[in-house]
Amino acid sequence: MNNRSKITVALDVLGGDGLVALNLAAARQALDADPDLAILACGPGSEIGSVRDEWPAPLGARLKIHDAETGLAADAGPAEALRRGRDSSMGEALRRIGEGEADAVVSGGSTGALMVLARHLLGTWPGVDRPALMGALPTVRGTCWMLDLGANLHVDARRLHEFARLGRITVSLLNEREPVVGLLNVGTEPGKGPDLVREAGRLIDADRDLNYGGFVEADQVFAGRVDLVVCDGFSGNILLKSAEGAVRLMFDEMRAHLGGSLCGWLARPRLRRLRDSLDPARHNGAALLGVRGVVIKSHGGASTAGMAHAIGLAAREVRGGLSQAMESQFRAVD
Amino acid sequence: MNNRSKITVALDVLGGDGLVALNLAAARQALDADPDLAILACGPGSEIGSVRDEWPAPLGARLKIHDAETGLAADAGPAEALRRGRDSSMGEALRRIGEGEADAVVSGGSTGALMVLARHLLGTWPGVDRPALMGALPTVRGTCWMLDLGANLHVDARRLHEFARLGRITVSLLNEREPVVGLLNVGTEPGKGPDLVREAGRLIDADRDLNYGGFVEADQVFAGRVDLVVCDGFSGNILLKSAEGAVRLMFDEMRAHLGGSLCGWLARPRLRRLRDSLDPARHNGAALLGVRGVVIKSHGGASTAGMAHAIGLAAREVRGGLSQAMESQFRAVD
Structure with missing residues (x-):
């Protein structure tokens, strides 16, 4: 420090x-x-x-x-x-x-x-x-950082490895401990996903400065399986905005379902606080790394x-x- | 019919x-x-x-x-x-x-x-x-269909155009009306996104059989902006699983927030029904097109x-x- x-x-x-x-x-x-x-x-x-x-x-x-x-x-x-x-x-x-x-x-x-x-x-x-742009997502355990969020639509394996290094330095300072780094993929088995993601996995795994946690699927990000997720900017943008859209839909539907009831009315301040803590749009501030x-x-x-x-x-x-x-x-x- | x-x-x-x-x-x-x-x-x-x-x-x-x-x-x-x-x-x-x-x-x-x-x-x-695999997502207005969901990790513009044609035939039969077709991207302006997505937009726009609604961002999918979303299988998998993960996180947190209260107890059956209607994992059945x-x-x-x-x-x-x-x-x- x-x-x-x-x-x-x-x-x-x-x-x-x-x-x-x-x-x-x-x-x-x-x-x-x-x-x-x-x-x-x-x-x-x-x-x-x-x-x-x-x-x-x-x-x-x-x-x-x-x-x-x-x-x-x-x-x-x-x-x-x-x-x-x-x-x-x-x-x-x-x-x-x-x-x-x-x-x-x-x-x-x-x-x-x-x-x-x-x-x-x-x-x-x-x-x-x-x-690259790194932002925070809410998880069961607190926060997971993710990069890139949309600044780099085209990447190669070397670039994803670089994102892991940039993110790791930053997150270890913010969290004051070494982060577990995951690589976003469509499955967790070693043979899954596009060639470039598998090649990036080998580079990150071989880097002794990085604590590699393997591939993570998009739903596991919110379960807090890793502290830092690395992906290309297209996928990062999709992940972030999909979660935003799903959370917004849920709260709209919840208002429609519970809105008229006494319970809905009583629970409203709690639910609003919950939405504020979970909506990725409100985890404001992305680091330009x-x-x-x-x-x-x-x-x-x-x-x-x-x-x-x-x-x-x-x-x-x-x-x-x-x-x-x-x-x-x-x-x-x- | x-x-x-x-x-x-x-x-x-x-x-x-x-x-x-x-x-x-x-x-x-x-x-x-x-x-x-x-x-x-x-x-x-x-x-x-x-x-x-x-x-x-x-x-x-x-x-x-x-x-x-x-x-x-x-x-x-x-x-x-x-x-x-x-x-x-x-x-x-x-x-x-x-x-x-x-x-x-x-x-x-x-x-x-x-x-x-x-x-x-x-x-x-x-x-x-x-x-290609096509599945359904919950939206404010009902359902949005999306393909590909993970069967095709690598695509070119011609392939995305083909997905639009395959999806359009199927969704028009299921919905009994012509679907508005959107293309998943990181922004809605015509200049946004990777070359291959912009090229696919031109192909879909030029196809007179398709009712093209332009680029859609991942959060707009849940707002029901279009009836059918076309994307590569990597992005489709990320979108679907990100929404699943965010919805699951929300319900877990909601249980923790409201669980002990009378309201939480009274609202439980309604919330469970709501989760069942919104969790993408429960919109089961993907069409192999x-x-x-x-x-x-x-x-x-x-x-x-x-x-x-x-x-x-x-x-x-x-x-x-x-x-x-x-x-x-x-x-x-x-």
Whole structure:
């Protein structure tokens, strides 16, 4: 663990659907929860300033402002990000890491834009070509991390092995213990699945830094069989969104089934808490792994609490010493 | 619609975890529910006969026996199926279609074995190389059909187009209206996703027989946005099992949250019914499409009611005239 506790998170205030108001409400919630945190708000300075003026002075003192008047569109692609992104609120936030003004970045903006700008402005670790997105899923035992969540649709076996290494470093810092790594497949027997997945299994199994738990099927992820699941970005997106859709369907049907009854009414607050704890959409904050710096992608439609959770995740990764651990791992191996 | 109503379903009595007792209990349930159905039980004759002797005579008269003493192992692969499968209960059941003794086959045995034996013993429609598996998912509006569910891990755009054609013929008979066909992807905008999925979208869109609804994301499947979803077998397996895992997790947590309360106790029967209607594992019966004949794969661990549901699905496909519709479609095009 890193002993450094006072940290600064740069926040892309123009990213996400909620824009300035929601992002600043989340910043305030995160500052309230963590007295050793400062936030560098990157966005329209006068607008941010007038919101901050309403805050209690001790909180306001920990919200700094970096002026950036333009935001990127929520659907901005890589080409547009490279053309206009450098001076956007997202680009400015990322450059604060390079300038030593921030330890991490949180943005609810376009995933494609964040990927390409982070890679361009911060660079990647030696041997890592493209960043990968890692997020958390609810399980019977707590949490299972999974990557890639959609940033890399095409992968080979070497890439899946790299995801396992990137994820393992991060999850071991977050959980403070060595994670069991599983590989997503359509069966658990060694002969199952596509060639590339079986080849990736051999690479991960042979890597002495990794505690390999074998193939996992999608339902076993929620049973908490492993701590970290590795897959291509297409499958990761399908797994995550399928679970979201199924959970949403269940709660809609449950309202229809129990809604009129006294029991349904009495159970409502409990069921809502349960949904909040289980809906994968609310486990907000995906780590962009492979870039030289702590970067967290927030869901575009995240709630205030969701955005505050993403800021907290950034702080945990910084305090865990993620960048230092990545640097020593990727320098040692390559 | 086909007017033929008296039909015979060949049942692989040694397939599935429940073996003879469960399969025959399911057969009895299916016969009870459908007076125009006969079942040809393929399995150990004396064992089946002694169970049938306990049934009321009118039901027993509709259970015929075709003796087959050996079953295939639940994990039998394609090679073993070709070597030893022809005379197994599964192979005998499939051959009853060719002999004109049965209109359809239902088996809870190994998927790989059923695929290869059905292809080998019945053949495929012109232009169709390998069969695909289509199953049902629960949605807000009722049911969405999806293929492939895991029989084809590697596909190209032409294959996905073929899945759409196979699925459309079947679902239009089952639903008695033209289905809206969606293509599983990681986003709905036309530029999203892997090349092969975008190319498949162009092929399906250009096919005037298909009512194309565009790309669908995994969560939208459960919202009932389309009637039929097409995808490769790896993604289909991930989607299905992810939803199963999430639903199971939710009910486990709900029991833990509400279990001790009076409300939880009162709501229990309703919640159990809800789970039964939503758990994808219980929407039992996947249609093996592309082979010359109606073949239904049942989940190996299906309940008696689940197996009876699979037999009912076979009967619906036969009565809908599936084989005739496939024949005219695949003769007309190729």
